[in-house]
Amino acid sequence: MSWLSLFGLGRYFAPVTGHAKDVGEPDVWDLTIDGAGWLVGQDVKRYPSVRHQPLTTLGEVPLGIVLHYTATDHGTAENLAKRIQKFNRLKDRSASWNVLIAATGVIYQSVSLERGSWHCAKGRLDGHTINRSTIGVELEGYGKAPLPSPQVDALRRFYEAVIPHYRITKERAVLEHRTFDPTRRADPGDHVAEVARRLVSEIEP
Numbered sequence: 001m002s003w004l005s006l007f008g009l010g011r012y013f014a015p016v017t018g019h020a021k022d023v024g025e026p027d028v029w030d031l032t033i034d035g036a037g038w039l040v041g042q043d044v045k046r047y048p049s050v051r052h053q054p055l056t057t058l059g060e061v062p063l064g065i066v067l068h069y070t071a072t073d074h075g076t077a078e079n080l081a082k083r084i085q086k087f088n089r090l091k092d093r094s095a096s097w098n099v100l101i102a103a104t105g106v107i108y109q110s111v112s113l114e115r116g117s118w119h120c121a122k123g124r125l126d127g128h129t130i131n132r133s134t135i136g137v138e139l140e141g142y143g144k145a146p147l148p149s150p151q152v153d154a155l156r157r158f159y160e161a162v163i164p165h166y167r168i169t170k171e172r173a174v175l176e177h178r179t180f181d182p183t184r185r186a187d188p189g190d191h192v193a194e195v196a197r198r199l200v201s202e203i204e205p
């Protein structure tokens with residue numbers, strides 16, 4: 001860890017020094033994943049939710065990543081993350097997700113990447129329900145082009161950490177909610193899917 005990252009200044013100084021990322025040198029923006037499936041790094045905030053369940057996959061490893069958009073305005077992410085921390089069976093919608101990426105680039109994690117959340121009620125992957133086999137990622141907003149660049153950068157950081165860690169195939173890194181529930185869901189939409197596929201294609205194999 002550099003003194004810049006200690007003070008959270010790496011983001012301001014990195015462009016000035018002109019070195020984006022040297023080989024072998026940890027970048028202050030790199031994310032890691034702890035032993036319990038939680039992201040660790042700059043601009044990651046945890047709001048642990050009770051809305052989760054075990055994965056049914058071998059070793060409880062996620063097999064894919066399903067993308068969504070929140071269909072809410074920019075600036076709503078943190079409140080959404082707080083709202084799903086608890087669950088009242090009588091009045092709450094049974095919805096949750098593992099990770100929500102704000103337009104600002106802040107990543108709000110609600111559920112371990114090694115637990116299932118309640119992000120996609122339909123569909124199956126290798127015989128498992130989607131909720132019990134994939135990571136649900138919400139993007140704050142309506143999926144409209146162009147996505148804010150901090151949000152795209154955050155999705156890239158997320159992919160760079162998660163895809164190699166769980167050995168998720170590139171195809172399964174860009175699953176779409178609408179594919180599993182086409183009559184009710186339109187998210188994440190063409191633009192998000194296109195951006196996500198480009199990010200995934202740029203990750204070193």
Ligand SMILES: [Zn+2]
Pocket residue numbers: 067068069119177185187
């Ligand atoms: Zn969705």
